[in-house]
Amino acid sequence: xxxxxxxxxxxxxxxxxxxxxxxxxxxxxxxxxxxxxxxxxxxxxxxxxxxxxxxxxxxxxxxxxxxxxxxxxxxxxxxxxxxxxxxxxxxxxxxxxxxxxxxxxxxxxxxxxxxxxxxxxxxxxxxxxxxxxxxxxxxxxxxxxxxxxxxxxxxxxxxxxxxxxxxxxxxxxxxxxxxxxxxxxxxxxxxxxxxxxxxxxxxxxxxxxxxxxxxxxxxxxxxxxxxxxxxxxxxx
Amino acid sequence: xxxxxxxxxxxxxxxxxxxxxxxxxxxxxxxxxxxxxxxxxxxxxxxxxxxxxxxxxxxxxxxxxxxxxxxxxxxxxxxxxxxxxxxxxxxxxxxxxxxxxxxxxxxxxxxxxxxxxxxxxxxxx
Numbered sequence: 001x002x003x004x005x006x007x008x009x010x011x012x013x014x015x016x017x018x019x020x021x022x023x024x025x026x027x028x029x030x031x032x033x034x035x036x037x038x039x040x041x042x043x044x045x046x047x048x049x050x051x052x053x054x055x056x057x058x059x060x061x062x063x064x065x066x067x068x069x070x071x072x073x074x075x076x077x078x079x080x081x082x083x084x085x086x087x088x089x090x091x092x093x094x095x096x097x098x099x100x101x102x103x104x105x106x107x108x109x110x111x112x113x114x115x116x117x118x119x120x121x122x123x124x125x126x127x128x129x130x131x132x133x134x135x136x137x138x139x140x141x142x143x144x145x146x147x148x149x150x151x152x153x154x155x156x157x158x159x160x161x162x163x164x165x166x167x168x169x170x171x172x173x174x175x176x177x178x179x180x181x182x183x184x185x186x187x188x189x190x191x192x193x194x195x196x197x198x199x200x201x202x203x204x205x206x207x208x209x210x211x212x213x214x215x216x217x218x219x220x221x222x223x224x225x226x227x228x229x230x231x232x233x234x235x236x
Numbered sequence: 237x238x239x240x241x242x243x244x245x246x247x248x249x250x251x252x253x254x255x256x257x258x259x260x261x262x263x264x265x266x267x268x269x270x271x272x273x274x275x276x277x278x279x280x281x282x283x284x285x286x287x288x289x290x291x292x293x294x295x296x297x298x299x300x301x302x303x304x305x306x307x308x309x310x311x312x313x314x315x316x317x318x319x320x321x322x323x324x325x326x327x328x329x330x331x332x333x334x335x336x337x338x339x340x341x342x343x344x345x346x347x348x349x350x351x352x353x354x355x356x357x358x359x360x361x
Contacts (some may be wrong), residue, residue, distance in 0.1 A: 037273075053265050053273055089288055093277055103286030104276070163329040166278060166289050176289035178277035205278045209274050212336030 033191025034121055039064070039092050045125050049205045056207040061091050063205070067129035067162055070193045079188075080122035083114035085187070086180045088169065093178040093209075106177065134199055144191035147225050151233075154226025158182075163215060164223075173236050179210060185226070186231035194227065195220045254272045257275035266351035274337065278330070283353050284336045295328040307361035 033046055050056040052135075067076075088108040089106045089206035091094035117125060151155075159165040168182045169175035185194065196203075198220055201210045215223070238303060271283075280287040281345060283300040309317075309325075316324045318338065320333030337344065351357060 053269050056273065083273060093288060094272060097276070097281065097288050099281045103284075103290060104288045162330065163332060166293060166332075175292055177291070178279075178287075178289055199336050199338070207273075207337070209277065211274075211332040211334050214333055234335045 011060055013016060013183070015129070031121075031124035032131075033115070034125050038051045038115070039125075044194070045132065050207045053207060057094075059092065063118070064129060065132050066134040068131055069198055070135040070137060071129065072188060072190055073126050073130050075137070075188050077115055077126040078119045080125055081119055083116055083156050084201075085111070085114075086184065087175040088181070107229075135204060138200075139192050140196070141192060142219060143195050144224055145219065146191075146228075149222050149225040149229060151226070151229050154222070154229060157219065158226060162215065167210070170230065171233075180207065183230045183233065183235055186227040189226050194224050198223060264339055264345070267342070267345035270338065270342060270346060274334065282338060293330055295330055297330070300350055300353045303354045303356035303361040306350065307356040307359060310358045311347050311351075314350060315343055318343045318346055 028202050035043075037146045039045070042057070042060035043062060043064045045064050047063065049063055050059055088091075090111050094111045096107055097104045155165075155170060158170065164182075167176035167179035169177070171183050172181075196212070198215055199217075200212055202212060249289055271279075275283075278287040278289045278293075278297040279285055279300055280290075280297075284302075285297040285299040287297065288353050298305070308320070317327060317331060319333065319335045321333040322328040334343070354361075
């Protein structure tokens with residue numbers, strides 16, 4: 001081996017190693033920079049969640065300090081490039097409704113679109129969000145065991161037995177409007193998170209307007225089966 | 237037991253709440269604020285049972301301004317309905333438990349607030 005070659009091989013090797021180790025960290029940093037510069041005005045990246053109504057009312061968007069325990073990475077990356085409203089009445093419904101003679105309606109003039117990111121930015125931000133893992137003690141990894149339930153039985157449990165449809169749409173244009181749509185929730189959220197959040201929403205977010213529904217342990221898993229079945233439907 | 241604060245204690249409480257915001261949860265929220273945040277979604281901004289969620293409901297939420305109907309419920313029934321949900325008083329499952337959010341004192345305040353809204357008492361309208 002020539003002297004020049006002896007020198008080049010280790011340099012290339014070290015370069016590759018640096019690239020392999022350094023790239024995720026770089027994406028993480030770039031994503032975090034974007035989060036802090038462009039997202040932290042509306043999203044809490046550090047916690048804790050609001051402990052008073054005054055703090056709840058001041059919150060403009062979902063808390064992100066436990067994003068890595070909540071969202072599915074692929075969904076984040078895709079949604080950030082093409083954001084689409086998930087809560088028909090906005091993040092906090094009280095700020096986006098008005099009374100009419102026929103009852104309260106959503107005041108669409110108050111709803112603003114979410115900013116979109118480029119593919120590269122979305123990749124970096126999704127990477128950074130997945131590193132935010134507060135409240136890990138509330139998650140039991142692998143708790144959800146995949147299974148099946150028919151859409152009819154799932155809807156029966158979700159609506160008739162438990163009344164959850166009062167606040168959530170189970171298909172576009174059908175269901176309640178103050179909470180997030182559930183027909184896309186299994187694309188968005190990690191299954192173990194859904195189990196934990198439904199078991200005790202206030203453990204994650206003490207003042208959130210979703211009550212503790214006192215669901216039986218068996219219900220939790222069946223609800224997630226139902227959400228997964230819904231997410232396979234094509235409602236577009 | 238209801239604790240009454242003297243005027244001299246008020247600044248101390250304010251300082252404590254500023255230093256320890258979590259205490260505010262223990263101290264409780266105003267009934268009107270709780271009603272606006274949690275009840276409007278179904279019972280509506282006017283409290284008449286026409287909130288934004290009613291479109292596809294099988295049972296209409298209670299109209300809290302309808303004195304005749306509200307007078308037929310005792311304070312204990314209203315307390316139970318808020319704390320443990322509709323089924324606890326043989327009403328709809330669409331009314332959930334709120335015990336994960338409200339303290340008993342906050343629920344009692346809400347019952348008093350509902351009596352103001354309906355301008356009624358149990359058996360008196």
